[in-house]
Amino acid sequence: MREKTVYVCQTCGYEAPKWLGRCPGCGAWNTLVEERRSARPAKERPAAPAIARPVSLAAAAARPPAERLRTGLEEFDRVLGGGLVPGSLVLLGGEPGIGKSTLASIAAARLAGAGRRVLYAGGEESEEQIRLRLARLGVEAADLYLLADGRLDALQEAVETLRPAAVIVDSVQTMRHPELASAPGSVAQVREGTAFLLEMLKPRKVAALLIGHVTKEGTIAGPRVLEHLVDAVLYFEGERYQQYRVLRAVKNRFGPTNELGLFEMTESGLVPAEAPTKLFLRERSEAAIGAAVTATMEGSRPMLLEVQALLVPTLFPVPRRSATGFDLGRLHMLLAVLEKRAGLHLIGHDAYVNVVGGLRISEPAADLAVALAIASSFREAPVAAGDVFIGEIGLSGEVRPVPRLSARLAEAARLGFRRAFVPPAAGGRPEGLVGVEVRTVREALEAAFGR
Missing domain, CATH: 2.20.28 (Rubrerythrin, domain 2)
Known part of the structure; x- marks a missing residue:
């Protein structure tokens, strides 16, 4: 050898x-x-699939679509686009202790409880440890099988014997390819191991949920090709000591991307959050200084979030800027626009911006709310509790249109907001919601606080 x-x-x-x-x-x-x-040969390799033949689009469209495997976790199925697709590989990543194994265990138990045979393969836990975690979650399912072995050839043998509908691999960095002598978790092991699973499970129409570790930068550990091999990439986010967790899809071949699911961590495990669209406004005070509400789109779901800002006189030659849940570079740009176009002298103040609830806003539709929160803190004047601010701000201070404004306004009206500050020519308004069209950030400040 x-x-x-x-x-x-x-x-x-x-x-x-x-x-x-x-x-x-x-x-x-x-x-x-x-x-x-x-160069040692593999003990067993996945059976080579039959050579594929070209199929016309009409013939392929005539075939009935594969039935998705619904887990019963509404938020999880929503992010996937309706459930697991047979033969698909889904990669679930997140920080240690965030709840990846808990979410996978509950999904496996729900599938097994619905009469689907599920195999849970753990490479970093013993059968007793997996069983204890399932017992803590109250899981009892006769069709859920456990395999505490990190060897891929042992997993292949179990799949051929049980013929499950779904396989949970916890985690992909602990699995060992039979042909490689390198340690588990290395680039070669992760890359070849995922390719091994792909060749083994796709021809058998077995859905797989692969749990992946993340690096200190927050990306999934292993080569970038790992995310190209799988069909969907999900990230489980949130602070370990907070009550709520966010499941986000960044790649999905069978559903929408940038979809978001919300879960609540309870004593009995993770449960889908109730009324997620108003979840982050429950403890909002009526007339808080330095706070404004915006409506963002998370996939197909409008979310109303509160943005807070705090400005204090600086003690340093260079003011400090800090942002939690918001892009720091965009915060610098908004502060410059407010200084130049709105006449707010912010150069001598430290600025802190926070998105309540631990979510992160990545779209520019929240610019107007962030600007109003900063101005509110600077002027020590509260924003009206019934106002919502939606719009992108350009470098010349203009308020620019945002996509899917009607869905955002409808959600704001449903939650009881009375006025919406929006870009001009934004279309109709839902009943009970007054639209305030603002062309520039200066007009928005005058309409919100008066001259």
Whole structure:
């Protein structure tokens, strides 16, 4: 059995015959790690599928679509686009302790409770540890099988024996490919192991949920090709010590991307959050200084969020700017626009912006709410409790249109808001909601606070 030594980049998977300080593939420094590989044959490999033949689009459209595997967790099925597709690989990533295994366990139990045979393969826990976690969650399902083995050939044998409808792999970084001598979690193991699962499960129409670790930067550990191999990539987000968790889809071949699901961590495990659209406004005070509400779109769902701002005189030559849940670069831009176009002298103040509830706003439709919250804190004047602010702000101070405004306004009207500050020519308004069209950020400040 011959062995050879290669140096593999832990970021992009580039292979080099000798160690290099900088990876030629991605340019990262000190990411090449030594791996020893052997040419030993695999004990078993997935059976080679039959050679595919071309099929006309009309013939393919005539076939009945595959029935999705619904877990019964409404928020989880929503993010997936209606449930797991047979033969699909879904990658679930998140920080340690955020609840990935808990979510996967509940989904597996729901599927097994609906009469689907499910195999839970754990490479980092024993059968007793998995059983204890399921018992804590109150899971009792006869069709849920446990496999505490990190070898992929053992997983293949179990799949061939049980013929399950779905497989949970916890986690993909702990699985060991039979052909590779490198340690579990290395780039080669993760890449080849995922390809092994792809070749084994897709021809058998077995849905797979792969749990993945994340790096300190928040991305899924392993080569970037890992996210290209799977059909969907989900991120489980939230603070470990907070009550709510967010499930977000960043890639989905069978459903919408950027969809969002909300869960609440309780003593009995994760449960879908009730009334998620008004979840983050429950403890909002009526007339708080430095707070404004905006309506953002998370996939197909409008969400109303409160943005808070605090401005204090600085003690340093360069004012401090800090943002939680909002892009820091965009905060710098909004402060410059308010200084130049609205006449607010903010250069001598530290600025802090926070999105309540732990969510992160990534779209520019929240610009107007952030600007009003900053102005409210600067002027020590509260924003009216029944106002909602929707609009993007340009560098010349103009308020620009945003997509799907009607859905945002309808949700604001449903939650009892009375006025909506929107860009001009924004169309109709829902009943009970007064539209205030503002062309510039200066007009918005005058309409909200008076001259």
